[in-house]
Amino acid sequence: MGKLTVNGKDVFVGPIIESGLVDLVENLRPNKIIIISDENTHENCNSYLITTFNELSKAEIIVLPPGEKSKDLEIVNNIWIALTQYEVTRHDIIINVGGGVITDLGGFVASCYKRGLKFINISTSLLGMVDASVGGKTGINLDGLKNQVGTFSFPELTIIDPIFLSTLNKTEWVNGFSEMLKHGLIASKEHFEEITQLMVQDDWKMPVNLIEHSLNIKINITNKDPYEEGDRKLLNFGHTIGHAIESHQNKIGHLPHGIAVGIGMILESFLSFKKGYLSSEEFKVIENALFPFFRIPDLNENDINELVVLLNNDKKNKNGQILCVLLVGIGHGMYDIEITSEEVQEAFSYLKKKRINWN
Numbered sequence: 026m027g028k029l030t031v032n033g034k035d036v037f038v039g040p041i042i043e044s045g046l047v048d049l050v051e052n053l054r055p056n057k058i059i060i061i062s063d064e065n066t067h068e069n070c071n072s073y074l075i076t077t078f079n080e081l082s083k084a085e086i087i088v089l090p091p092g093e094k095s096k097d098l099e100i101v102n103n104i105w106i107a108l109t110q111y112e113v114t115r116h117d118i119i120i121n122v123g124g125g126v127i128t129d130l131g132g133f134v135a136s137c138y139k140r141g142l143k144f145i146n147i148s149t150s151l152l153g154m155v156d157a158s159v160g161g162k163t164g165i166n167l168d169g170l171k172n173q174v175g176t177f178s179f180p181e182l183t184i185i186d187p188i189f190l191s192t193l194n195k196t197e198w199v200n201g202f203s204e205m206l207k208h209g210l211i212a213s214k215e216h217f218e219e220i221t222q223l224m225v226q227d228d229w230k231m232p233v234n235l236i237e238h239s240l241n242i243k244i245n246i247t248n249k250d251p252y253e254e255g256d257r258k259l260l261n262f263g264h265t266i267g268h269a270i271e272s273h274q275n276k277i278g279h280l281p282h283g284i285a286v287g288i289g290m291i292l293e294s295f296l297s298f299k300k301g302y303l304s305s306e307e308f309k310v311i312e313n314a315l316f317p318f319f320r321i322p323d324l325n326e327n328d329i330n331e332l333v334v335l336l337n338n339d340k341k342n343k344n345g346q347i348l349c350v351l352l353v354g355i356g357h358g359m360y361d362i363e364i365t366s367e368e369v370q371e372a373f374s375y376l377k378k379k380r381i382n383w384n
Contacts, residue, residue, distance in 0.1 A: 037182065057085065058120060081120070096130050101134055130164075136163055136176040145183075173340060299371070300351065348364075
């Protein structure tokens, strides 16, 4: 346990009381502190923070509805209005306490208000700890499209205290596993195997060294390419198709981000195999490990056509091409690979048949 560094900013893994939070706040000397969290985090975590740190006792707390629907421009606008009413200045600080939705949204709020406030991320979900809270990506959704508006803006400090994992339900655990599996699939076969072995156990307990392993993979890639001009694109594995599935399902109900990414990884692994980059043996290893946890929703032909439309609006596309991360082996990926609408439809057809056979 200890400090890692991403783009010159500290990421602390361990007990929050040892994180240097107090020293940082004292050095920044804000007149006001704003805490942004959702209803679940407010109920489970904020009282602990406020009673543990006197510096936070007078913070203004903004509480949002839980879930992806809070990543909305109207909600962001309301927060900016609230910051104005609180007379927040560029010298004040925002502390985002929550999972990926809150750190994405709160970081975006901070990065734009008065051309940028400093902010701190305190991650409370496994997915947030290994992915969303680090790396400097902020964003909100637009017209049903995932993270269409955002910035690159790095928190002054990211705190990852495994104590918060005790509040997670099974879905939230699987959400986090998806991003850890992704890190293994693009960069470390050993890590992929560690996570798959953990997932089949009856009692899920996350060793800190596995969190650190995932963080090191993401941070090493991010430090080499902080603004996603090259190798950082590898971190989008599973996200091209996964974001389309998530956006589609959230119009009619709710599909958690990590579940959607898990489905996306199966489909993009299938495309890696069909295009001749990934061996059939390794594809089966990936499919058998992921499918029991990431089951594709029941989609009809119209649904799949709508998903293709969403894919054609993906922010990573270029020159009319759907660009994707594909695998050349477990632990090795490549980016900016074109996939066609016909190939995507074939992948969905394959997985739909597997779903029917499984049932």
